[in-house]
Amino acid sequence: MTDAAKPSSPAPYVPRQISGPVLMGVVPGQPLAVAHRAAELAFSLGVKLVCAYVDVTTYLAGEPDGRAEARPIDPDGVDDDIEGIGATIAADLRAAFDGSGVDWSFVTLAGDPARALGRLAESADASVIVVGTRERGLGARLEEMLVGSVAVYLTHRQHRPVLVVPLSPHKHQPKAGR
Template sequence: MTEPEKPAPSTGGVPYALRKISGPVLMGVVPGQPLAVAHRAAELAYSLGVKLVCAYVDVTTYLAEEPDGTVEARPIDPDGVDDDIEGISASIAGHLREALDGTGIGWSFVTLAGDPARALGRLAETTDASVIVVGTRERGLGARLEELLVGSVAVHLTHRQHRPVLVVPLAPHPRHQPKADH
């Protein structure tokens, strides 16, 4: 006995129509991030035939709108230690250049300000990104404490916008890896 033919999926009475994915892959980058995240994001962009936009979010700054309508990044603590944001951004861009140049995909790098999930969400909206790619955090007590205090960027992204979020796992903890046969 064959199953009856299922009607086409619909949303509110309007039939669903497939559309070609054409927006870039947006990847969130942090200093020292393993290249596995960039490699997966690049593979996805290559497979979809779209560009890759790499974004670093400086959490020590916030966006402020001027009376004339311009928006600029300002330090959260103007008297605090001056992190070399240009140096950090240049270092990340150089690391990405080594990993991505010669892959055949078009890619770019941008530095954003503020809360990472909000900043990536805004950029995803303005670029009409197809997907947002982020990595998991390194293991350890410090990372777990930070996640408890500020939360996961991936979780915040999934709750704040409508685009899919791909979370690339970093190297699993040694005790969770399968044992090799001898």
Template sequence: MSNSLGGDTPGGHGPIPPLSGPVLAGVLPNQGAAVVRKAAEVALGAGLELVLAFADVTSFPAAGDRDGHVAAQSIDPDGIDDDATAIAESLQSRIANQLEDTDLPWSFVVLAGEPARSLGRYAASIAASMIVVGTKEHGLGSRFEGLVTGSVALHLAHTQNRPVLVVPLGQHHAGRDE
């Protein structure tokens, strides 16, 4: 049994297939740079394209849209779409600044709807090698939000047939059981 890439899997179930599809990373407007950095590191190391995706929860996929890409309809008839467009443009600009010194091929997409589902659908549609997401920030507000909305990382880990890399965000104190 070999443990190198292309060798047998630990359970002896045949060769490990090489990564071939893009690395898909879920990003948020106020998120630190750790998710983009780690996803870029993985993509560069594997020689793959990086696709960064922002899930706009103020819209939902249009009927018949299987990948969750925004050709969507807004939930808010009062035009919150303008804010969502500005948020996506600002996020894309920030990512461009973070990746400007790399030779990494990358793209940015806006997905519609609940983040875990839209990332999962889009990952399948582009045959992504893996999905990279961050954890929720630490703190009472984030814990309450997690109870209400659930964890994107946990949902993806339980529903995907591709690897999900979870990047820790926020403060974590060693020795403190969370």
């Protein structure tokens, strides 16, 4: 067999240094456990942490000049203080990260949370996306049935790893008689 006819062997795997930021999805009232895990990961990897809140009451609309602008879904609806919600989340994160040595930023996005996080992960070339699970309860189950799970959508629709931080895991209950 000539050299040209020999099957080529695959190139050896060479790991690359992770350099993209850790992207964390954050929601109002979310326990700090998610932020802490995301910060630990970013700090350990030596990359920036990008914290993103997605305002689900707005959507992105294309402008004639090519820009995308956030617009309210219902312009006549109740005026939730979206800027105030974002400012509160940013203040909570600032208090959590102050003096930690973590390089972080905060951004507010518009639209569907999974799609918005996916777009940001792509544009920022994020190394990993970190999200929390929903709190337990009937309301959370009903919401997940109606709108789906952000974590499941992300794991099935884009190529980055997704770290899901459990918020209210089942506690092991010892069985009677043990």
